Amino acid sequence: MRKLFIITLAISAVLSSCKNDVKDPKTNTDNPKPPKPVPTVQVEFNGDSAYKFVAEQVAFGPRVPGTPAHSRTMVYLRNQLARFCDTAYIDHGTHTDGDGVVHQVYNVMGRFNAENQKRFVLAAHWDTRPQADEDPVDPTTPADGANDGASGVGVLIEMARQLHALKPNMGIDIVFFDKEDGGESGGAMESWCIGSQHWSNKAFDAGYEAQNGILLDMVGAKDATFAFEDYSLHYNQPLVLETWKTGQQLGYGKHFVNVAGSMITDDHLFMNKFAGIPTIDIIHFDIHTRNAFPDHWHKHTDNMDVIDANTLKAVGHTVLQVVMNHDR
Ligand SMILES: [Zn+2]
Numbered sequence: 030m031r032k033l034f035i036i037t038l039a040i041s042a043v044l045s046s047c048k049n050d051v052k053d054p055k056t057n058t059d060n061p062k063p064p065k066p067v068p069t070v071q072v073e074f075n076g077d078s079a080y081k082f083v084a085e086q087v088a089f090g091p092r093v094p095g096t097p098a099h100s101r102t103m104v105y106l107r108n109q110l111a112r113f114c115d116t117a118y119i120d121h122g123t124h125t126d127g128d129g130v131v132h133q134v135y136n137v138m139g140r141f142n143a144e145n146q147k148r149f150v151l152a153a154h155w156d157t158r159p160q161a162d163e164d165p166v167d168p169t170t171p172a173d174g175a176n177d178g179a180s181g182v183g184v185l186i187e188m189a190r191q192l193h194a195l196k197p198n199m200g201i202d203i204v205f206f207d208k209e210d211g212g213e214s215g216g217a218m219e220s221w222c223i224g225s226q227h228w229s230n231k232a233f234d235a236g237y238e239a240q241n242g243i244l245l246d247m248v249g250a251k252d253a254t255f256a257f258e259d260y261s262l263h264y265n266q267p268l269v270l271e272t273w274k275t276g277q278q279l280g281y282g283k284h285f286v287n288v289a290g291s292m293i294t295d296d297h298l299f300m301n302k303f304a305g306i307p308t309i310d311i312i313h314f315d316i317h318t319r320n321a322f323p324d325h326w327h328k329h330t331d332n333m334d335v336i337d338a339n340t341l342k343a344v345g346h347t348v349l350q351v352v353m354n355h356d357r
Contacts, residue, residue, distance in 0.1 A: 031057070032054065036327040050230065063125055068222035070353040072195065076186060076342025083175060083183030083249060083336055090177065091171035092134070094208055099156065101136050106155060108140030113189035114203065124208075124227040127219050130306060134227045137205040139189055145200035148239035149304055149352050151188065152296055153181025153246060154209030154224065163327035170309035173332040176313070177210065180249030180336060185229065191349055197356045204228060207297050209246075212284040218294040223295035229303035241268055241355065242308030244297040248344040250323050252283070253313045255344075256290030264301040268351075269309050275351050281343035290314040291321055311344060 041286065085105065090098035103119060110117035117139040124132045156176035159169065173179075185203050192201060201279060212221030219226065241264075247253070255276075261269050276285030297308040315323045326329040 034129070049204075053307060061322070064145065070195065070356070071148055072083055072191065072346065072349045072353050074191060074342050074346035074349055076338035076345070077338075078190065079183045079187035079341040079345055080336060080338040081183075082186040083341070084347075086182060087173050087333055088156070092155060092156050093159045093171050093175055094211065097197070102155065102251065103137060106137045106186075109186045110203060114139030114191040115143060115185075116140045120228070122227050122231065124223050124230075126223065127217060130259045132208060132223045132227075134224045135207045136224050136228050136331045137207075141192060141197060142199060145198070148200035148202060148237070149355055150158050150204060150239045150242035150308065151185055151201045151241065151348065151352070152204040152225070152300070152308070153185055153220075154178055154205060154207070154296060155182050156204040156207050156210055156224070158210035158327060161327050161329050161331070164329050167329060167345040170329075172327065172329045174210075175250045175333045175336050176323070176331050177245045177327070181227050181245030182339065184245055184248055184341050184348075188314065188340075188345055188349055188352075190197075190344075195332055195353065197353065199356050206287055209296055212294075218298070219260065221243060221294050222299050224298050225299045226303060229299045229306075232304040232306070237304065238243075239306045241265065242297065242300055242306045242314075243268070243348055244273070244295060244300070244310045244346060246295055246310060247313035247323065247326070249336040249341050250325070251340060253323070253337075253340050254288070254315060255284055255311050256266070256286060256288040256314035256316070258290045258310045258312060258314070259292040259322040260295075260298050260301065261270060263299075265306070265307035265309050268307065271354075272309065272347060272351050273312070275342065276347035279343075279346055279350060281347055284340065284343045288314070288316060309345040 120136045161172040207224035275283045297310040300308040
Protein backbone atom coordinates (compact mmCIF):
# COMPACT_ATOMS: atom_id res chain seq x y z
CA MET A 30 0.00 0.00 0.00
CA ARG A 31 1.12 3.55 -0.27
CA LYS A 32 0.53 6.59 1.81
CA LEU A 33 -1.01 9.53 -0.02
CA PHE A 34 -0.30 12.18 2.55
CA ILE A 35 -0.55 12.80 6.20
CA ILE A 36 -3.12 15.31 7.30
CA THR A 37 -2.72 15.66 11.03
CA LEU A 38 -1.79 13.76 14.10
CA ALA A 39 -4.03 14.40 17.04
CA ILE A 40 -4.61 12.38 20.11
CA SER A 41 -7.99 12.59 21.74
CA ALA A 42 -8.50 11.46 25.27
CA VAL A 43 -11.90 9.93 24.77
CA LEU A 44 -13.54 8.33 21.77
CA SER A 45 -16.55 10.61 21.92
CA SER A 46 -14.36 13.59 21.16
CA CYS A 47 -12.55 12.06 18.22
CA LYS A 48 -15.03 13.43 15.71
CA ASN A 49 -13.60 16.86 16.33
CA ASP A 50 -10.02 15.77 15.86
CA VAL A 51 -10.14 14.11 12.49
CA LYS A 52 -10.81 15.30 8.99
CA ASP A 53 -14.53 15.73 8.59
CA PRO A 54 -15.79 13.05 6.19
CA LYS A 55 -18.09 14.19 3.42
CA THR A 56 -20.55 11.33 3.40
CA ASN A 57 -22.20 8.83 5.70
CA THR A 58 -21.88 11.21 8.61
CA ASP A 59 -25.25 12.95 8.75
CA ASN A 60 -26.54 10.51 11.30
CA PRO A 61 -23.63 8.39 12.43
CA LYS A 62 -24.91 5.44 14.37
CA PRO A 63 -23.53 5.07 17.86
CA PRO A 64 -21.22 2.13 18.40
CA LYS A 65 -22.82 -1.10 19.55
CA PRO A 66 -20.30 -2.18 22.16
CA VAL A 67 -22.41 -4.72 24.02
CA PRO A 68 -21.48 -8.17 22.76
CA THR A 69 -24.12 -10.85 22.55
CA VAL A 70 -21.59 -13.58 21.87
CA GLN A 71 -18.30 -13.76 23.72
CA VAL A 72 -15.62 -14.83 21.29
CA GLU A 73 -12.11 -16.09 21.68
CA PHE A 74 -9.13 -15.88 19.38
CA ASN A 75 -5.90 -17.85 19.46
CA GLY A 76 -2.90 -15.61 18.74
CA ASP A 77 -0.49 -18.54 18.68
CA SER A 78 -2.55 -20.25 16.02
CA ALA A 79 -2.62 -17.08 13.93
CA TYR A 80 1.17 -16.82 14.37
CA LYS A 81 1.57 -20.32 13.00
CA PHE A 82 -0.50 -19.40 9.93
CA VAL A 83 1.77 -16.39 9.36
CA ALA A 84 4.93 -18.47 9.74
CA GLU A 85 3.65 -21.11 7.32
CA GLN A 86 3.18 -18.49 4.61
CA VAL A 87 6.62 -16.98 5.22
CA ALA A 88 8.17 -20.45 4.99
CA PHE A 89 7.17 -20.61 1.33
CA GLY A 90 9.45 -17.62 0.65
CA PRO A 91 8.40 -14.21 -0.68
CA ARG A 92 5.00 -14.58 -2.38
CA VAL A 93 5.95 -12.55 -5.44
CA PRO A 94 3.50 -13.01 -8.33
CA GLY A 95 4.86 -15.32 -11.00
CA THR A 96 7.16 -17.28 -8.67
CA PRO A 97 6.82 -20.89 -7.48
CA ALA A 98 6.43 -19.64 -3.90
CA HIS A 99 3.42 -17.61 -5.01
CA SER A 100 1.81 -20.61 -6.69
CA ARG A 101 2.42 -22.92 -3.75
CA THR A 102 1.09 -20.40 -1.24
CA MET A 103 -2.05 -19.89 -3.30
CA VAL A 104 -2.89 -23.59 -3.02
CA TYR A 105 -2.05 -23.56 0.69
CA LEU A 106 -4.44 -20.65 1.28
CA ARG A 107 -7.25 -22.27 -0.66
CA ASN A 108 -6.75 -25.48 1.33
CA GLN A 109 -6.75 -23.64 4.66
CA LEU A 110 -10.00 -21.85 3.86
CA ALA A 111 -11.52 -25.08 2.58
CA ARG A 112 -10.96 -26.63 6.03
CA PHE A 113 -13.15 -24.05 7.75
CA CYS A 114 -15.45 -22.26 5.29
CA ASP A 115 -18.55 -23.62 3.52
CA THR A 116 -16.82 -23.12 0.19
CA ALA A 117 -13.33 -21.99 -0.85
CA TYR A 118 -11.85 -21.33 -4.25
CA ILE A 119 -9.22 -19.52 -6.28
CA ASP A 120 -10.68 -16.77 -8.42
CA HIS A 121 -8.41 -16.35 -11.44
CA GLY A 122 -8.97 -13.43 -13.79
CA THR A 123 -7.20 -10.68 -15.65
CA HIS A 124 -7.00 -6.97 -15.02
CA THR A 125 -5.82 -4.44 -17.57
CA ASP A 126 -4.14 -1.46 -15.96
CA GLY A 127 -3.98 2.13 -17.18
CA ASP A 128 -0.90 1.40 -19.28
CA GLY A 129 -2.64 -1.45 -21.08
CA VAL A 130 -0.69 -4.12 -19.22
CA VAL A 131 -2.74 -7.27 -18.63
CA HIS A 132 -2.23 -8.72 -15.14
CA GLN A 133 -3.00 -12.28 -14.15
CA VAL A 134 -4.79 -12.13 -10.82
CA TYR A 135 -5.39 -14.94 -8.32
CA ASN A 136 -7.65 -13.95 -5.45
CA VAL A 137 -8.49 -16.63 -2.89
CA MET A 138 -11.91 -16.68 -1.33
CA GLY A 139 -13.74 -18.54 1.44
CA ARG A 140 -17.46 -18.15 2.09
CA PHE A 141 -19.89 -18.77 4.92
CA ASN A 142 -23.65 -18.83 4.24
CA ALA A 143 -23.38 -17.79 0.61
CA GLU A 144 -27.16 -17.52 0.26
CA ASN A 145 -27.58 -14.86 2.96
CA GLN A 146 -28.15 -11.30 1.74
CA LYS A 147 -26.72 -9.88 4.97
CA ARG A 148 -22.96 -10.07 4.51
CA PHE A 149 -19.69 -9.00 6.08
CA VAL A 150 -16.42 -9.06 4.09
CA LEU A 151 -13.02 -9.62 5.70
CA ALA A 152 -9.95 -9.10 3.52
CA ALA A 153 -6.16 -8.96 3.42
CA HIS A 154 -3.56 -9.13 0.66
CA TRP A 155 -1.48 -12.28 0.27
CA ASP A 156 1.18 -11.22 -2.25
CA THR A 157 4.64 -9.92 -1.40
CA ARG A 158 6.13 -6.77 -2.92
CA PRO A 159 8.64 -7.78 -5.64
CA GLN A 160 11.39 -5.64 -4.16
CA ALA A 161 12.16 -4.29 -0.70
CA ASP A 162 12.74 -0.86 -2.19
CA GLU A 163 12.94 0.99 1.13
CA ASP A 164 15.84 -1.20 2.27
CA PRO A 165 19.08 0.81 2.51
CA VAL A 166 21.32 -2.19 1.74
CA ASP A 167 19.46 -4.45 -0.70
CA PRO A 168 16.52 -2.65 -2.34
CA THR A 169 16.12 -4.96 -5.34
CA THR A 170 15.18 -8.33 -3.85
CA PRO A 171 11.92 -9.08 -2.02
CA ALA A 172 11.52 -9.19 1.76
CA ASP A 173 9.77 -11.99 3.62
CA GLY A 174 6.67 -9.84 4.01
CA ALA A 175 5.82 -11.36 7.38
CA ASN A 176 3.92 -8.27 8.44
CA ASP A 177 3.15 -6.73 5.03
CA GLY A 178 0.80 -9.33 3.74
CA ALA A 179 1.17 -12.52 5.77
CA SER A 180 0.00 -11.07 9.10
CA GLY A 181 -3.48 -10.08 7.91
CA VAL A 182 -3.93 -13.37 6.10
CA GLY A 183 -2.79 -15.34 9.16
CA VAL A 184 -5.31 -13.54 11.36
CA LEU A 185 -8.11 -14.27 8.89
CA ILE A 186 -7.28 -17.99 8.58
CA GLU A 187 -7.50 -18.25 12.37
CA MET A 188 -10.73 -16.26 12.21
CA ALA A 189 -12.15 -18.74 9.71
CA ARG A 190 -11.24 -21.51 12.15
CA GLN A 191 -13.11 -19.72 14.94
CA LEU A 192 -16.11 -18.93 12.72
CA HIS A 193 -16.37 -22.58 11.77
CA ALA A 194 -17.02 -23.32 15.45
CA LEU A 195 -19.23 -20.27 16.08
CA LYS A 196 -21.52 -21.06 13.13
CA PRO A 197 -22.67 -17.49 12.31
CA ASN A 198 -26.07 -16.93 10.71
CA MET A 199 -25.12 -14.08 8.42
CA GLY A 200 -23.01 -14.34 5.31
CA ILE A 201 -19.27 -13.84 5.78
CA ASP A 202 -16.74 -13.72 2.97
CA ILE A 203 -12.99 -13.93 3.51
CA VAL A 204 -10.97 -12.62 0.58
CA PHE A 205 -7.21 -12.80 0.10
CA PHE A 206 -6.25 -10.28 -2.58
CA ASP A 207 -3.42 -10.85 -5.00
CA LYS A 208 -1.10 -8.12 -6.35
CA GLU A 209 -1.76 -5.42 -3.79
CA ASP A 210 1.85 -4.51 -3.35
CA GLY A 211 3.37 -4.19 -6.83
CA GLY A 212 2.65 -0.49 -7.29
CA GLU A 213 5.01 2.29 -8.23
CA SER A 214 6.30 4.37 -5.35
CA GLY A 215 4.90 7.83 -5.94
CA GLY A 216 3.04 6.56 -9.01
CA ALA A 217 -0.65 6.31 -9.87
CA MET A 218 -2.79 4.81 -7.14
CA GLU A 219 -4.25 2.39 -9.71
CA SER A 220 -0.82 0.77 -10.04
CA TRP A 221 -1.48 -0.68 -6.58
CA CYS A 222 -4.19 -3.07 -5.45
CA ILE A 223 -4.59 -4.87 -8.79
CA GLY A 224 -6.27 -7.90 -7.21
CA SER A 225 -8.84 -5.89 -5.31
CA GLN A 226 -9.59 -3.73 -8.36
CA HIS A 227 -10.35 -6.89 -10.32
CA TRP A 228 -12.42 -8.37 -7.48
CA SER A 229 -14.36 -5.16 -6.88
CA ASN A 230 -15.24 -4.65 -10.54
CA LYS A 231 -16.35 -8.26 -10.79
CA ALA A 232 -18.41 -8.00 -7.58
CA PHE A 233 -20.16 -4.90 -8.86
CA ASP A 234 -20.95 -6.51 -12.22
CA ALA A 235 -22.35 -9.56 -10.43
CA GLY A 236 -24.62 -7.47 -8.20
CA TYR A 237 -22.77 -8.65 -5.12
CA GLU A 238 -23.66 -6.72 -1.98
CA ALA A 239 -22.24 -6.60 1.53
CA GLN A 240 -23.11 -4.10 4.23
CA ASN A 241 -19.69 -3.91 5.89
CA GLY A 242 -16.08 -4.77 5.23
CA ILE A 243 -12.84 -4.80 7.23
CA LEU A 244 -9.40 -4.94 5.60
CA LEU A 245 -6.33 -5.98 7.60
CA ASP A 246 -2.85 -4.89 6.54
CA MET A 247 0.33 -4.99 8.64
CA VAL A 248 -1.41 -6.14 11.80
CA GLY A 249 1.26 -8.30 13.40
CA ALA A 250 4.13 -6.19 14.67
CA LYS A 251 4.97 -5.94 18.36
CA ASP A 252 3.30 -2.91 19.94
CA ALA A 253 1.65 -1.92 16.64
CA THR A 254 -0.67 1.07 16.74
CA PHE A 255 -3.74 1.53 14.54
CA ALA A 256 -5.05 5.02 13.80
CA PHE A 257 -8.24 6.26 12.13
CA GLU A 258 -7.54 5.99 8.40
CA ASP A 259 -9.21 8.71 6.36
CA TYR A 260 -10.90 6.70 3.62
CA SER A 261 -12.30 4.42 6.31
CA LEU A 262 -13.86 7.40 8.09
CA HIS A 263 -15.17 8.74 4.81
CA TYR A 264 -16.93 5.53 3.78
CA ASN A 265 -17.86 3.85 7.08
CA GLN A 266 -17.27 6.00 10.13
CA PRO A 267 -19.72 4.04 12.33
CA LEU A 268 -17.75 0.84 11.79
CA VAL A 269 -14.45 2.58 12.56
CA LEU A 270 -15.80 3.88 15.86
CA GLU A 271 -17.40 0.56 16.72
CA THR A 272 -14.21 -1.37 15.99
CA TRP A 273 -11.88 0.91 17.95
CA LYS A 274 -14.35 1.04 20.86
CA THR A 275 -14.62 -2.75 20.88
CA GLY A 276 -10.84 -3.14 20.81
CA GLN A 277 -10.48 -0.77 23.75
CA GLN A 278 -13.20 -2.55 25.72
CA LEU A 279 -11.47 -5.88 25.18
CA GLY A 280 -8.26 -4.44 26.65
CA TYR A 281 -6.37 -3.60 23.48
CA GLY A 282 -6.36 0.18 23.85
CA LYS A 283 -2.60 0.38 23.34
CA HIS A 284 -3.11 -0.87 19.79
CA PHE A 285 -6.44 0.78 18.89
CA VAL A 286 -5.47 4.38 19.64
CA ASN A 287 -7.65 7.44 19.16
CA VAL A 288 -5.31 9.07 16.70
CA ALA A 289 -6.13 10.64 13.35
CA GLY A 290 -4.14 8.86 10.66
CA SER A 291 -3.69 9.56 6.98
CA MET A 292 -5.24 8.63 3.65
CA ILE A 293 -3.83 5.29 2.53
CA THR A 294 -4.23 3.70 -0.88
CA ASP A 295 -5.04 0.14 0.03
CA ASP A 296 -7.48 -2.56 -1.10
CA HIS A 297 -10.36 -1.04 0.89
CA LEU A 298 -10.31 2.03 -1.35
CA PHE A 299 -11.32 -0.01 -4.40
CA MET A 300 -13.79 -2.14 -2.42
CA ASN A 301 -15.49 1.15 -1.55
CA LYS A 302 -15.14 2.92 -4.91
CA PHE A 303 -15.68 0.06 -7.36
CA ALA A 304 -17.84 -2.41 -5.41
CA GLY A 305 -19.69 0.00 -3.11
CA ILE A 306 -18.87 -2.05 0.00
CA PRO A 307 -18.40 0.26 3.02
CA THR A 308 -15.00 -1.03 4.12
CA ILE A 309 -12.51 0.15 6.71
CA ASP A 310 -8.76 -0.50 6.96
CA ILE A 311 -6.95 -1.61 10.10
CA ILE A 312 -3.35 -0.81 9.23
CA HIS A 313 -0.21 -0.14 11.25
CA PHE A 314 0.22 3.59 11.63
CA ASP A 315 3.31 4.32 13.67
CA ILE A 316 3.29 7.84 15.05
CA HIS A 317 7.03 7.64 15.76
CA THR A 318 8.38 7.02 12.24
CA ARG A 319 8.88 9.51 9.47
CA ASN A 320 6.36 7.94 7.11
CA ALA A 321 3.81 6.61 9.62
CA PHE A 322 4.34 3.04 8.48
CA PRO A 323 6.50 0.84 10.73
CA ASP A 324 10.25 1.07 10.27
CA HIS A 325 10.44 -2.39 8.67
CA TRP A 326 7.99 -1.43 5.90
CA HIS A 327 9.34 -2.58 2.50
CA LYS A 328 12.66 -3.55 4.08
CA HIS A 329 14.27 -6.92 4.70
CA THR A 330 13.57 -6.47 8.39
CA ASP A 331 9.93 -7.31 7.62
CA ASN A 332 10.44 -10.91 8.75
CA MET A 333 9.15 -13.18 11.52
CA ASP A 334 11.29 -11.33 14.07
CA VAL A 335 8.81 -8.43 14.05
CA ILE A 336 5.69 -10.59 14.47
CA ASP A 337 4.08 -10.81 17.91
CA ALA A 338 1.25 -13.25 18.63
CA ASN A 339 -0.19 -10.76 21.12
CA THR A 340 -0.77 -8.18 18.38
CA LEU A 341 -2.31 -10.79 16.08
CA LYS A 342 -4.64 -11.73 18.92
CA ALA A 343 -5.58 -8.11 19.67
CA VAL A 344 -6.65 -7.57 16.07
CA GLY A 345 -8.29 -10.94 15.53
CA HIS A 346 -10.18 -10.91 18.82
CA THR A 347 -11.45 -7.38 18.17
CA VAL A 348 -12.55 -7.99 14.59
CA LEU A 349 -14.19 -11.31 15.41
CA GLN A 350 -16.15 -9.67 18.24
CA VAL A 351 -17.30 -6.89 15.90
CA VAL A 352 -18.36 -9.40 13.27
CA MET A 353 -20.33 -11.49 15.74
CA ASN A 354 -21.97 -8.34 17.17
CA HIS A 355 -23.45 -7.87 13.71
CA ASP A 356 -24.66 -11.47 13.58
CA ARG A 357 -28.07 -10.76 15.07
ZN1 LIG B 1 3.48 -3.11 1.13
